[in-house]
Amino acid sequence: LRWDDLAIAVKQQQRAGHPLATHIRQLSLDSNRISIVLEKPAGDDDDDGDDATTVEVWLDLSRTAQANVALLHDQRKGMQEKVKKTEGQMAKAVKMAEKKLKGKAAGNETAALGGAEKQLLAKRRKKFWFQKFFWFISSDRLLVLAGRDAQQNELLWRRYLSPTDIYVHADLAGAATVVIKMPKGGIEPPQ
Known part of the structure; x- marks a missing residue:
């Protein structure tokens, strides 16, 4: 069976309403991958603001089902850690900006500035x-x-x-x- 024939057979099964074929979105058999569409669970703890009820997942056909699930779980875990770090850095940046703003409002601009910023201000002194x-x-x-x-x-x-x-x-x-x-x-x- 050639790859083209397999893709045609999947399309026919999707039109016929086969329950497994309807989940297949894209075949990339030359790279040994397949894209499937899965429904999100009702109690999904993702707070990404995405209202979509489905998610597209790429599976590696050379791996077992357990290996694909483990890979997807590791990817999700890594993304969650990145999101937490990004949110932490954003909160830190907002806090520093507020601190600078308070320092400027109090008339003490240099109190809110770090050492490198003080040197930068000294370098920018206007010449007579x-x-x-x-x-x-x-x-x-x-x-x-x-x-x-x-x-x-x-x-x-x-x-x-x-x-x-x-x-x-x-x-x-x-x-x-x-x-x-x-x-x-x-x-x-x-x-």
Whole structure:
């Protein structure tokens, strides 16, 4: 008997209403498998929200009935464990999100953050406009800027030099331009 002939015979038996043939959904005889449709028991403890009254099951024809049942039972058990772990992780994630939200609402954002997140926040600190230059704050609390190269020297002189600032430059090729930013209140420069 060829596989095609067997598939035709199963279809004929299904049309005739044979009780076993009506449970066969698909034949995959080249891979030695068959798909059957079974009714779910009335007291099934699955809480998956599925309202279907039937379930499709693939059976391996090279195994015994007990081996197929044991395999299906192991698969179901594994799936139930995965569902439990997933639900546990989801609950943990929701709890962490609520904790973060409470921390932010209380005004203490860093209390809810972990160590890695604190480092990430520190890395994202916004740079001041003058940090691209050489800079320091003098003992008189004045900002002193110097260019790193000729392009930055030009930028300091053209864009950032205001009339109240002090400009220092040497008459040497490649010397840095230095700008001492004075406060706008008209304070006298220190001697």
